[in-house]
Amino acid sequence: xxxxxxxxxxxxxxxxxxxxxxxxxxxxxxxxxxxxxxxxxxxxxxxxxxxxxxxxxxxxxxxxxxxxxxxxxxxxxxxxxxxxxxxxxxxxxxxxxxxxxxxxxxxxxxxxxxxxxxxxxxxxxxxxxxxxxxxxxxxxxxxxxxxxxxxxxxxxxxxxxxxxxxxxxxxxxxxxxxxxxxxxxxxxxxxxxxxxxxxxxxxxxxxxxxxxxxxxxxxxxxxxxxxxxxxxxxxxxxxxxxxxxxxxxxxxxxxxxxxxxxxxxxxxxxxxxxxxxxxxxxxxxxxxxxxxxxxxxxxxxxxxxxxxxxxxxxxxxxxxxxxxxxxxxxxxxxxxxxxxxxxxxxxxxxxxxxxxxxxxxxxxxxx
Numbered sequence: 001x002x003x004x005x006x007x008x009x010x011x012x013x014x015x016x017x018x019x020x021x022x023x024x025x026x027x028x029x030x031x032x033x034x035x036x037x038x039x040x041x042x043x044x045x046x047x048x049x050x051x052x053x054x055x056x057x058x059x060x061x062x063x064x065x066x067x068x069x070x071x072x073x074x075x076x077x078x079x080x081x082x083x084x085x086x087x088x089x090x091x092x093x094x095x096x097x098x099x100x101x102x103x104x105x106x107x108x109x110x111x112x113x114x115x116x117x118x119x120x121x122x123x124x125x126x127x128x129x130x131x132x133x134x135x136x137x138x139x140x141x142x143x144x145x146x147x148x149x150x151x152x153x154x155x156x157x158x159x160x161x162x163x164x165x166x167x168x169x170x171x172x173x174x175x176x177x178x179x180x181x182x183x184x185x186x187x188x189x190x191x192x193x194x195x196x197x198x199x200x201x202x203x204x205x206x207x208x209x210x211x212x213x214x215x216x217x218x219x220x221x222x223x224x225x226x227x228x229x230x231x232x233x234x235x236x237x238x239x240x241x242x243x244x245x246x247x248x249x250x251x252x253x254x255x256x257x258x259x260x261x262x263x264x265x266x267x268x269x270x271x272x273x274x275x276x277x278x279x280x281x282x283x284x285x286x287x288x289x290x291x292x293x294x295x296x297x298x299x300x301x302x303x304x305x306x307x308x309x310x311x312x313x314x315x316x317x318x319x320x321x322x323x324x325x326x327x328x329x330x331x332x333x334x335x336x337x338x339x340x341x342x343x344x345x346x347x348x349x350x351x352x353x354x355x356x357x358x359x360x361x362x363x364x365x366x367x
Contacts, residue, residue: 034058036099041109043095048088048117054081056099056107063106065096069352087115091352092187114354119219121181121360124293125310127215134213134365141361142182147175150207154200157192163242166227167340167347169194175201180360184228186221186337187354196353200336208235208330212366215297216250220264220289221355225347226255227338228357230296232331244271246326248305249279251296253289254344255351261288264296266307266315270326280307280315293360301367302328335359 036059044051054062064083067073069091076083087093092114100106130136140148147153155170169191176183186198216230229252234245247269255261267279297308305327307315319327337357340346347353 033101033105035101035105036060036107039097039099039107039109041097041111043111043113045113045115048086048115050085050087050095050113050115052081052083052095052097054078054083054097054099054109056081058101059099060102061100063098063100065098067094067096069093087117090115090117090356092354116356118179119181119358121179121293121358124219125217125295126293127217127295127297127311127363129363131213131365133367135367137212137364137366138207138209139361139363141180142177142359143180145177147177147182147201150203151201152204152206154202157194161341162338164338164341164343166338167194167225168196168198168338170200170336171197172199173197174199182335182359184335184337184357184359185354186226186339186356196339196347198337198339200334202332202334204233204235204237204332206332208332209364209366210328210330211300211302212364213297213299214250215295215361215363215365217293217295217360218251219293219356219358219360220253221337221357222255222261222288222290223347223351223355224256224260225340225344225351226253226355227341227344228253228255229334229336229338230359231334233334234326235330235332243269243275244326246270246329246331248298248300248327248331250298250307255355256344257350259283261290262286264289264309266298268305268317268319268324268327270324272323278317282307282309282312282314293358300327333362 036056039056042053052064062078062081064076065073066085092112095111095113096108098106098108153172155172157169174185174197184199186196188195189197191197220228230250232248237245249267252265262284263281265279265281267277269277294310299306303320305317305319306313
């Protein structure tokens with residue numbers, strides 16, 4: 001019995017020592033990582049240059065992640081909370097500012113910025129101010145800082161997405177006049193049930209034309225779901241409706257990969273026991289219509305309508321048949337950038353916003 005009692009005592013002593021040993025080697029649960037707090041971020045944009053000032057409490061260093069539209073990113077680290085970056089393209093970019101205790105322990109602030117680089121209007125095709133046999137009867141060079149009194153703005157979503165199931169809401173805020181150019185911006189912005197906004201301007205009731213040469217110099221947006229248009233409707237649309245009023249599409253483009261971003265369309269629409277249309281297209285050999293300015297033109301008389309891109313003919317419509325009488329009336333002008341719709345389809349993950357259409361000038365000549 002004494003032997004068993006001694007053995008029990010030895011076992012208890014060993015267990016006690018083991019327990020003490022294990023407890024001495026347990027992690028110190030009192031040690032905690034203290035994260036930074038009160039992260040404040042100030043971002044200033046000067047054309048292509050972005051400057052950031054970040055401050056925080058209990059911070060060891062900062063990092064700044066600049067995310068590009070092509071899926072790549074760059075990261076800058078800073079001990080003083082200062083960072084700069086220069087962007088080479090217009091677009092929206094995400095910036096993640098992080099205040100670190102260590103590389104894996106940080107708090108962050110996320111911003112989305114818009115970079116709108118100056119457009120060089122000298123790059124691309126240009127057209128003359130005069131043609132033999134024609135007189136310049138009206139022009140808008142988009143000088144000053146607001147639309148002239150020859151234009152009005154349309155707003156809202158129209159009927160059934162402007163008749164085409166388009167997705168944008170037209171506002172009075174998505175355009176500017178600066179540096180001798182009109183800029184229309186299509187962007188992701190929620191208004192009502194619409195996820196995009198843009199601008200649509202027209203000369204209805206103010207300026208209308210029958211026949212002549214019309215030159216429009218423009219630089220077009222790009223991307224799936226973008227639908228820029230420079231076009232005309234019959235002045236009598238309020239009384240006869242569409243398509244009986246007639247439609248002349250001087251230029252339309254439905255953006256996207258492949259040839260879409262480098263192909264424009266010239267089309268007429270009319271009523272002949274229902275909607276009828278006739279048109280053709282013109283594609284650049286390389287690049288896109290965003291790369292530089294091009295001049296989109298029609299020459300319209302009582303015999304035909306002819307479409308030109310950079311003074312090269314690519315489509316002709318004979319309008320002498322009696323069933324095309326719409327095209328011998330007065331027409332007004334419309335400029336807009338639509339988003340989505342029956343023809344271009346909806347934007348997808350490849351589409352970058354905001355997108356811009358720049359118009360350098362419109363000039364109307366008549367014999």
